Amino acid sequence: MPVVQVEGVRKSFGAVEVLKGIDLTVERGEVIAIIGRSGSGKSTLLRCINGLEGIQAGRIEVSGHKLDASGRGLRDLRKDVGIVFQSYNLFPHLRVGENIMLAPRVVLGVGKAEARQRAEEALAEVGLAERFEAWPDNLSGGQQQRVAIARSLAMKPKVMLFDEVTSALDPELTGEVLQTMERLAQHGMTMLLVTHEMAFARRVATQTIFMHQGKVWEVGPSERIFGAPQTPELRQFLGTGLK
Amino acid sequence: MIRTFSESEFLFIVSSARWTLLLTLLSLLLGGLLGFIVALARTSQLAPLRMLAAGWIGMIQGIPVLMLLFLSYYGLSMGGVDMPPIVAASVSMAIYASAYLGEIWRGSIQSVAWQQWEASAALAMSRAQQYRYVILPQAVRIAVAPTVGFIVQLVKNTSIVSIIGVVELARAGNLVNNATFAPFKVFGTVAAVYFIICWPISLLARRLEGKLNARRSG
Ligand SMILES: Nc1ncnc2c1ncn2[C@@H]1O[C@H](COP(=O)(O)OP(=O)(O)O)[C@@H](O)[C@H]1O
Numbered sequence A: 001m002p003v004v005q006v007e008g009v010r011k012s013f014g015a016v017e018v019l020k021g022i023d024l025t026v027e028r029g030e031v032i033a034i035i036g037r038s039g040s041g042k043s044t045l046l047r048c049i050n051g052l053e054g055i056q057a058g059r060i061e062v063s064g065h066k067l068d069a070s071g072r073g074l075r076d077l078r079k080d081v082g083i084v085f086q087s088y089n090l091f092p093h094l095r096v097g098e099n100i101m102l103a104p105r106v107v108l109g110v111g112k113a114e115a116r117q118r119a120e121e122a123l124a125e126v127g128l129a130e131r132f133e134a135w136p137d138n139l140s141g142g143q144q145q146r147v148a149i150a151r152s153l154a155m156k157p158k159v160m161l162f163d164e165v166t167s168a169l170d171p172e173l174t175g176e177v178l179q180t181m182e183r184l185a186q187h188g189m190t191m192l193l194v195t196h197e198m199a200f201a202r203r204v205a206t207q208t209i210f211m212h213q214g215k216v217w218e219v220g221p222s223e224r225i226f227g228a229p230q231t232p233e234l235r236q237f238l239g240t241g242l243k
Numbered sequence B: 001m002i003r004t005f006s007e008s009e010f011l012f013i014v015s016s017a018r019w020t021l022l023l024t025l026l027s028l029l030l031g032g033l034l035g036f037i038v039a040l041a042r043t044s045q046l047a048p049l050r051m052l053a054a055g056w057i058g059m060i061q062g063i064p065v066l067m068l069l070f071l072s073y074y075g076l077s078m079g080g081v082d083m084p085p086i087v088a089a090s091v092s093m094a095i096y097a098s099a100y101l102g103e104i105w106r107g108s109i110q111s112v113a114w115q116q117w118e119a120s121a122a123l124a125m126s127r128a129q130q131y132r133y134v135i136l137p138q139a140v141r142i143a144v145a146p147t148v149g150f151i152v153q154l155v156k157n158t159s160i161v162s163i164i165g166v167v168e169l170a171r172a173g174n175l176v177n178n179a180t181f182a183p184f185k186v187f188g189t190v191a192a193v194y195f196i197i198c199w200p201i202s203l204l205a206r207r208l209e210g211k212l213n214a215r216r217s218g
């Protein structure tokens, strides 16, 4: 059974339809990149998959949790879906370790010792094991983003969503975050990532989806999407710079 | 007969400050509790609750405290409730405080970055958990300064309850002045006592704020 199944999803903001019937399937262990112009609906799609935005039509199912227009079952679904945004949004009043332990403790009801162990493991996974006691404000942007990733990982999600997680970072800090994501992929994490880092998508993603005007315009193995784009829109997108 | 401003007059003024303090304390506790509920209702996802809270804040802020005082004093006693003036005074000051504290705290809650709501929602937290663990701890930091500013105002505003016969600090000053005609000594003393009440509150607030800020980058 696929981890994520999206069928005929439509989403409007007011009168503007932003997602115009999206179908997509993510199998266990797959890494799928989503590329496309600004405004093509990439972020909205990710936000719909973990229920931060409601949908008007269609069906979303994540590891057995169904999401429809009614919005029921939202919290159960979110326990299985990690999402990391462009801005890190760490909780500034909590130390790094506390940031990571909070949700496992209060949402999953995990005991203190286990929460701590989860946090230490997650921090080690993003290469920040020694920053457990640090304050978020004292970390670089790249480190904060890696903590945000660890905070999601500690929930032991079935799938991780990444929305342009390196876009707010200075160029010299994007590398460490991309490396972290690549390591996650190698460790078998199922991932759906919106990115402008084309070389990264091509190398790490098994499949790449090109979104255009609220639709899945072209989809296929990353090698083919980048090596032999079929539609003029994708060719133009890849040709005219990557913004 | 004119009395002199002596030790007993001085002590009378100082000891009447206990009513000022009691009144401040009662209206803070009661008004704080009510104000907290008002702030939560004001930031609720339920539109009727938001409107109710907005209506409360708008109404109370639009009425002079003096009218609240008369309404609770005469209103309740006409309704057959025989109430000591200090109770009517506390009730009206608490109602007054609830609207202002509710508004201050609404602002504090709303000035926490909206991404904090989103990040905590994405971690599957319930609305109550978001408030408890993410939003309110940050809102408190923002709320300290304006809340203390309001408390100091409240201390000073308690003087109006002298109108319904509560002999608190300001009223005591008046009484002593009428007997001694030593306004500089009398009201100098009264002012000094108000200052001695308010100064530590501001001081405490500054320390608290410093501590809260140190904690996030220490
Ligand atoms: N909360 C919102 N309210 C109204 N319109 C929105 C909202 N979020 C996104 N949109 C619109 O939806 C479209 C798709 O946005 P988005 O999903 O952010 O695209 P992308 O991530 O591909 O740049 C854009 O036209 C954007 O203006």
Ligand SMILES: [Mg+2]
Binding pocket: A042, A043, A044, A164
């Ligand atoms: Mg986007």
